[in-house]
Amino acid sequence: MSLRGCLSLSAAFALLPTAIFAQASIEGRVELPKSHAAPVMAKRYEIVTHGGVLSTEPPVAVVYLEGFFAKPTSLPLKQIGQKNLTFVPSLLPVQVGTKIEFPNFDDTYHSIFSYSPAKRFDLGRYRPEERPIPSEIFDKAGLVTLRCDIHEHMRGLVLVLDTPYFVVSDPEGRYRLRGLPSGHYAVKAWVDSKTTREQPVELKSGQTAHIDFP
């Protein structure tokens, strides 16, 4: 894929409360693997595996800025619901310490658990009307694979990041990070469970750096 220069201003999700102090931005494009016409598992699920590698379908990337940032005093509550026997959203990047609720929107039991090293938890079986909504705090950086003990095909990914600056690209791989502090950093692009690309970046206030991940 060699399209470049055509910078759209498509907005990334404004997730950061500190954006008002942000002075620098990064935009660019992550080259994503081709979309599989016929994924191994059923199409309707967004997390697929190829040879044990988890990724989204269609592929998207999570781009984030790595560095030492001050711990926020409070973090927003997030939600990953189970709807039509899928996790919605199927891929959710969060900052370390974020609490995620797992509401059940189906008419059946779900039993969400994870054996991932970054977060092991087991919510047990629960119905949609379960209150309080079962939740977990993700306090360790890493990729957490969500599974359902009842619906073995259900997969969800929580990418726990030790940074407040991250964004999910669009299906073409385009992204834009805004309100970034100036300085030397590493900018990373998570593509799948085995692939995270990295580029150094020099951020200057008021400027927009252009970083592509080929």
Add this chain to the structure above:
Amino acid sequence: MSLESSPGKSKTAAFRTKLSAAMMLVIAAITAFGFYLAQRNVSHNAERELRENFRTEISALDKLLALRQSAVTERCRTLAANPRIHAALEDNAIDLLYPSAKDELRDLMKNQQPSADQVASTLHAKFYRFLDNHGAVLPAPNPPDFGALSSAAEAQLALKKLPETQQIGYVTNSDSSGDTIYEVTAVPIFSTETGEVISALVFGFKPLEILPQTGVTGMKSGIWANDRLHLPSLGRSEAGSLARAIAGVFTDLKQGKKSLRVTVNGEPHLLFYKQLNPASLFPPAYEICIYPLAAPLAQLHRLRWQIGGAGGLLLLGGFVASHFIAVRFSRPVEQLAVDSEKNRTQRRQAEAALASTTERLERSTRYSADASHQLKSPLTVLRAGLEALLSREDFNPETYEELSTLLHHTHRLSGVIEDLLLLSRMDTGHLQIDSSPVDLSRLVEEWLDDLEALPDSLEVKIEKEVPADLYVAGERRYTSLIVQNLLENARKYNRNGGSIRVRARSKDGEIHLEVGNTGPPIPPDAQSHIFERFRRAATGSGVAGHGLGLNLARELALLHGGDLKLVRSENDWTEFELRLRAVESETIRPT
């Protein structure tokens, strides 16, 4: 005969012995062959029967095994589908693997042991272990929950690589209570995401046992694995010796021998085996069944006795039969030997008799010839002297009478000597007949004239019926001698006032001349001897004669191809018949 036949008897005995020996050899060969066949048959049958039994057992075992395997497979499929186990394996949460499986497989590890016949239907594992993606054993965090296993046994569960299919193996667990063998089944766990084999679950079971069926007693079954024998029904020491025996021949087993003979407890057994896990990633293990051969051996023993007995009886019968047959066969041979011996003896005797007769004959012939010659010369001298004396005239008449009588006797003597000479020539075969036609009629006429002219006191009437011109084949001298003899005898043995009848006729190419005369007949017991030399019938003792005439006449008649017979001699009548070959008078006429 008893002395003569002893070599024949010994020959017969030898023949009989040979015949008996041959028959016994045949019977012995038949018996031995019977032995061989029976033995082969019995052992083949026994082996086939046992193999059949083994096959049945094995197939039953295979069925049980298959049943268990399918149950295991099903369980593993379910297990692999379990998201927690999947998660544990895929998310590398190995510590959570066993705890996750524990709930799932809780029923497999129930403590109560199913009964033997339920082994197959109820899946009861002794232990289970996971293999990692390299085939190595993932150690269980709390072994008692997953079946305690020695580390050596656990090491046996490892495979070089993860299997694509179910693998069966046998591991030996040694602990304080001894060796235990487990049947293990490694079931691959496929990733539900990738379809790849990400792990394997190895279950350990109590091995299925062949349940001894009725009908086959003493059958013992076990497993040969890891160079060890697991035969629980066998004592430790016996198992040990059997294991050594099997280890010794295991290369043979691998080379496709289907069975082998082993000795257990000092008793022969037949061992069958079948690999339990062909083409397995685990080391090969064999199901082993040993069957005691006591029953077939006993049968064989019994059969041997029977055949031996039958062979013995047959041998005995054969001996008797051969004896009789030999006797039967040898009787003609014996008879032949005896006969030939008798014949030889007879021939020897006959030869000896012939030789002596010939010698005697020769001697007598020679004697006759010599005597004739020796007598003839002095007789001639004597006659000449007497004739000279008779021609003198100075003697008185009594002297002349005397001299005349003496001369007559010399003539008689001369006749005897002539006859003897002739006979001896005939006896030696030196007399040659110079055959020519002889006028028999004339000959008879001449001799009758001579007879009438004899100076005799007897008054004899002569009847003559002789046709003229009867010719016979012969030499005149001898034919004449015959006729002379007959006619002289007819006159000589006649009585005073008697008669002589001479008849001749031609019949069947022969001339028959009958000469009959009156007078005392020849006694019946003497009649058969009258033609013998120096024989004279008692009746004629007073008559002059030397007993050679008839003999000579007959010999000459025979020599001429004719014959001389006494026709009758009875009632004052004695009649001879001479037969001589006739010559047709027409053939004579030109001469």
